[in-house]
Amino acid sequence: MGILEVKNVGKRFGGLQALSDVNLSVKENSVHAIIGPNGAGKSTLLNCLVGKLIPDTGSVMFDGQSVLGRAPYEINQMGISRVFQTPEIFGDLTVLENMLIPCFAKRDGAFELNAIASVAKQKDVLEKAEQMLVEMNMADKRHMHAAAMSRGDKRRLEIGMCLSQEPRLLLLDEPTAGMARADTNNTIDLLKQISDERDITIAIIEHDMHVVFSLANRITVLAQGTPLVEDDPQNIRGNPKVREAYLGESA
Numbered sequence: 332m333g334i335l336e337v338k339n340v341g342k343r344f345g346g347l348q349a350l351s352d353v354n355l356s357v358k359e360n361s362v363h364a365i366i367g368p369n370g371a372g373k374s375t376l377l378n379c380l381v382g383k384l385i386p387d388t389g390s391v392m393f394d395g396q397s398v399l400g401r402a403p404y405e406i407n408q409m410g411i412s413r414v415f416q417t418p419e420i421f422g423d424l425t426v427l428e429n430m431l432i433p434c435f436a437k438r439d440g441a442f443e444l445n446a447i448a449s450v451a452k453q454k455d456v457l458e459k460a461e462q463m464l465v466e467m468n469m470a471d472k473r474h475m476h477a478a479a480m481s482r483g484d485k486r487r488l489e490i491g492m493c494l495s496q497e498p499r500l501l502l503l504d505e506p507t508a509g510m511a512r513a514d515t516n517n518t519i520d521l522l523k524q525i526s527d528e529r530d531i532t533i534a535i536i537e538h539d540m541h542v543v544f545s546l547a548n549r550i551t552v553l554a555q556g557t558p559l560v561e562d563d564p565q566n567i568r569g570n571p572k573v574r575e576a577y578l579g580e581s582a
């Protein structure tokens with residue numbers, strides 16, 4: 332039994348069956364990649380896991396509890412945190428101010444913008460945010476405006492903001508999209524470190540096969556809304572069905 336169990340999930344948009352009969356079992360503490368050609372249904376599936384979409388059929392269980400019918404913030408509180416394709420950070424705030432936001436939300440269940448102004452009085456939150464920046468190797472950038480950072484550092488900050496909420500499952504939607512190779516490699520190293528050092532499960536949607544094969548210990552291939560194959564990376568690499576689904580993409 333995995334920490335995340337998806338059973339027979341289907342989702343239709345008008346005349347388009349975006350997902351049908353999707354089964355997925357994500358083992359605790361694994362790095363599970365979900366790959367597939369454009370339009371295969373990867374983002375739709377992810378949206379069904381975090382409450383952004385409600386599947387028409389099937390079930391989604393996280394740690395034995397159904398996530399269906401719960402609001403995204405409730406699913407977040409259950410222990411699922413999501414990293415978006417474009418980093419969801421506040422460019423006008425400093426790195427430290429960004430980090431304070433999830434730290435307040437974790438402590439109080441909510442966040443008010445004026446809390447940042449009085450943060451000096453909130454030692455526990457400030458210490459937690461500073462500690463997270465140390466763990467993310469970003470302490471030297473704490474007073475920098477987030478917008479001024481490289482794409483890789485924005486991603487690093489966003490991942491740190493997610494981790495400050497102490498999730499048990501981290502979902503990543505193409506975390507290296509649009510990155511230069513050096514930033515991609517830094518992100519791979521960061522995710523490896525997170526997976527090795529923390530009690531956390533990672534599910535990642537990714538097009539870049541270098542990222543997938545560097546990180547994943549299990550891979551599900553989606554094609555036309557349904558799982559084509561689920562296997563270990565070494566078996567996926569040479570699988571003719573996977574190569575065919577990608578029609579020449581480097582699988």
Ligand SMILES: Nc1ncnc2c1ncn2[C@@H]1O[C@H](COP(=O)(O)OP(=O)(O)OP(=O)(O)O)[C@@H](O)[C@H]1O
Binds near residue numbers: 370375
């Ligand atoms: N809100 C929506 N309304 C209508 N159709 C949608 C909606 N969201 C996705 N689709 C369609 O559902 C199918 C699956 O899309 P989805 O974005 O999940 O694929 P994907 O595998 O994530 O693709 P990509 O790799 O290009 O991001 C596509 O045909 C897409 O056009």
